Amino acid sequence: MELTLPWRPAGPLDPEAFARLRRRAIFDCCKWDPQVEDVATIASFPLLLTRRAWDEIAALAERLAAEAAEAESEILRRPELHRFLGLPAGVRRALANAPSRGATPGVARVLRFDFHWTPEGWRISEANTDVPGGFNEGSGLARLMRPHHPGSEIPGDPAGRLAEALAAATPPGAAIAVVYATAYTDDRQVMVFLSREIEARGRRAVLAAPDHLRWRDGRAFLDADWHRGEAAAVVRFFPGEWLPNLPRACGWRHFFHGARTPVSNPAAALLTQSKRFPLVWDRLETPLPAWRSALPETRDPRDADWRRDGGWVLKPALGRVGDGIGMSGVTAGDDWKKIRRSALWFPRWWAAQRRFEAVPMIVAGEPFYPCVGVYTVDGRAAGAYGRLARKPLINHLAQDAAVLLAPPCREESPDERIRAL
Numbered sequence: 198m199e200l201t202l203p204w205r206p207a208g209p210l211d212p213e214a215f216a217r218l219r220r221r222a223i224f225d226c227c228k229w230d231p232q233v234e235d236v237a238t239i240a241s242f243p244l245l246l247t248r249r250a251w252d253e254i255a256a257l258a259e260r261l262a263a264e265a266a267e268a269e270s271e272i273l274r275r276p277e278l279h280r281f282l283g284l285p286a287g288v289r290r291a292l293a294n295a296p297s298r299g300a301t302p303g304v305a306r307v308l309r310f311d312f313h314w315t316p317e318g319w320r321i322s323e324a325n326t327d328v329p330g331g332f333n334e335g336s337g338l339a340r341l342m343r344p345h346h347p348g349s350e351i352p353g354d355p356a357g358r359l360a361e362a363l364a365a366a367t368p369p370g371a372a373i374a375v376v377y378a379t380a381y382t383d384d385r386q387v388m389v390f391l392s393r394e395i396e397a398r399g400r401r402a403v404l405a406a407p408d409h410l411r412w413r414d415g416r417a418f419l420d421a422d423w424h425r426g427e428a429a430a431v432v433r434f435f436p437g438e439w440l441p442n443l444p445r446a447c448g449w450r451h452f453f454h455g456a457r458t459p460v461s462n463p464a465a466a467l468l469t470q471s472k473r474f475p476l477v478w479d480r481l482e483t484p485l486p487a488w489r490s491a492l493p494e495t496r497d498p499r500d501a502d503w504r505r506d507g508g509w510v511l512k513p514a515l516g517r518v519g520d521g522i523g524m525s526g527v528t529a530g531d532d533w534k535k536i537r538r539s540a541l542w543f544p545r546w547w548a549a550q551r552r553f554e555a556v557p558m559i560v561a562g563e564p565f566y567p568c569v570g571v572y573t574v575d576g577r578a579a580g581a582y583g584r585l586a587r588k589p590l591i592n593h594l595a596q597d598a599a600v601l602l603a604p605p606c607r608e609e610s611p612d613e614r615i616r617a618l
Contacts, residue, residue: 202314202556202558203246203247203249203250203253203314203319204244204245204246204247204250204314204558204567204603205245205246205247205603206245206560207242207243207244207245207346207560207601208242208560208561209240209241209242209560209561210241210242210345214345215241218239218241218341218342218345219231219237219239221341222239222333222337222338222341225337225341226333226334226336226337226338226341226390227333227337227386227387227389227390227393228333228334228337228338228386228597229382229383229386230382230383230386233593233594236594236596237596238596238597239338239596239597239598240565240583240585240596240597240598240599242560242598243339243342243346243349243583243598243599243600243601244558244567244569244583244585244598244599244600244601245346245349245601245602245603246352246569246581246600246601246602246603247602247603248602248603248605251352251581251602253319254310254312254319254569254571255352255571255578256578257310257312257319257487257491257571258308258310258312258571258572258573258578259573259576259577259578260486260487261308261310261321261324261487261488261491261573262308262310262573262576263576264483264484264485264486264487264488265308265324265326265469265488266306266576267483268468268469268474268481268483268485269326269465269466269468269469271481271482271483272468272469272477272481273292273295273296273300273465273468274296276289276292276293276296278477278480278481279292279293279468281473281476281477282467282468282471282473282474282476282477282514283471283472283473283513283514283515283545283546283547283548284438284467284471284514284515285438285441286441287440287441288437288438288440288441288453288464288467291440291441291450291453291454291464292453292454292465292467292468294450294453294454294455295453295454295465298454298455299454299455300453300454300463300465301451301452301453301454301455301456301459301460301463301464301465302456302457302459302460302463303459303460303461303462303463304362304363304366304430304459304460304461305359305362305363305366305430305432305461305574305575306461306462306574306575306576307329307355307359307461307462307572307573307574307579308324308325308326308329308572308573309324309325309329309331309570309571309572309573309582310324310325310491310570310571310573311323311324311325311568311569311570311591312568312569312570312571313553313555313566313567313568313569314555314556314567315553315554315555315556316554316556317553319491320491320492320493320553321491321492322493322550322568322591323472323492323512324469324470324492325470325517325570326462326466326469326470327436327437327462327464327466327467327470328433328434328435328436328437328462328466329570329572330384330387330434331355331387331570331582331597332355332356332359332387332390332391332582333356333386333387333390334582334583334597334598334599335353335354335355335356335570335572335580335581335582335600336354336355336356336357336390336394336580337356337390338597338598338599339351339352339580339581339599339600339601341599342599342601343599343601346601347604348603348604349601349602349603349604350601350602351580351600351601351602352578352580352581352600352601352602353572353578353579353580353581354579354580355572355574355579355580355581355582356390356391356394357394358572358574358577358579358580359391359394359461359574359579360391360394360395360397360398360400361398362461362574362575363395363398363400363430363432363461364395364398364399364400366429366430366459367400367429367430368429369399369400370399370400370401371400371401371428371429371430372400372401372403372419372424372426372427372428372429373395373400373401373402373403373428373429373430373431373432374403374405374409374410374417374419374428374430374431374432375388375391375392375395375402375403375404375405375432375434376405376406376407376409376410376431376432376433376434376435377404377406377434377435378406378434378435378436378439379404379405379406384434385404387434388404388432388434389404391432392404400429403419403421403423403424403428405419405421405424406435407433407435407440407443407447407449407452408443408444408446408447409421409447410428410431410447410448411447411448412448412451412455412456412458414457415451415455415456415457415458416456416457416458417431417451417456417458427458428458429458430458430459430460430461431458431459431460431461432460432461433452433460433461433462433463433464436515436517437452437464437466437467437470438467438515440452440453440464452464453465467515470515471514471515471548472495472512472513472514472515472516472547472548472550473495473497473514473548474495475488475492475494475495475548476495476496476497476548492550493550493551493552493553494550494551495548495549495550495551496548496549496550497544497545497548497549498511498540498541498544498547498548498549499544500549501549503540503549504537507525507526507552508551508552509549509550509551509552510522510523510524510549510550510551510552511523511524511536511537511540511547511548511549512547512548512549512550513546513547513548514546514547514548518592518593519590519591519592519593519595520592520593521536522536522590522592523536523537523540524552524589524590527588527589527590528590555589557589558585564587565585565586565587565596566585566586566587566588566589566590566591567583567584567585567598568583568584568585568586568591568595569581569582569583569600570582570583570584580600581600582597582600583597583598583599583600584596584597584598585598
């Protein structure tokens, strides 16, 4: 069956216009890494989705978010399932104590689902339920690109929606601790951009490392030279699996349990962040119809014939940004050998996922493989983050792209878009 492509053609900006956009991305959107080696990290053209395509993936993302919340709650109550998820021992111990000590409350829960277009329709490669990034591009870059495409629209503002949800849960003027891995500039640029959005809504965003927090009676206090006092909420942009590496004195376990200060996101999000999450589906009472339809079949590497069958992708259970993903014929030779060896020796830290056929987008005669990351904030679709790769593997070499909605065509009337919902 022939499928209509979910995007419209969009050519690259002329060099002068793109240079201006790039400068504004650096200064207005904190996009401080616009180039890696000799490769631009910002695409000179947008991913121009049809309205029907956006309605479809936005609705699907909301269903996935609702199911993820139910599954997380159930798995948190069932520590016997944690061993299947490829989680570090320190994380499993912290999660096991959550039912008795009280799970840390969430606020402004933000997730991102990475969608790819295939001959069978939309599929997700993964869900970023722990600490999703991309806010600079999903909000800022889209605002810069839109004027170059008259009639287009921005599908949402993930950074703004997250800031609004935090403001709604805290009093005016309150301090919100924005916690991130301070050794990484690429993490800082995301949090500086988000902090601006928070402060624009009348709250004080305090950038800090997780060891700048002190927890007293379950409440979070900042203990840094630039700010001391209680935080009304905490934004965590520090991967959950790294938390056990922190000093015990900073109280990192409060991200998992025992906190009274709400966190975006609580570290229990690791339960669905793991690429091995599908390995517990058949043991759950929670039905997951959206996940089962959107995510390719996933197995323990010991239960998949990936060594002879090239139709499998190897993924580290807690991999991020596409690092460590092994695809036969796509991943470079030496990297593929290392990944195969690790999956053979340490299979409980890996997942084997059925490979799908991604459909490329042709721009100026060249193929690009698009990924549309759809955000949800508190369960509602909030915007999108685009990435484009030369190969059917989205990793750190992929370019960031603004996601815009194309002007409606004659064959795509408002009534048709309503029916698509």
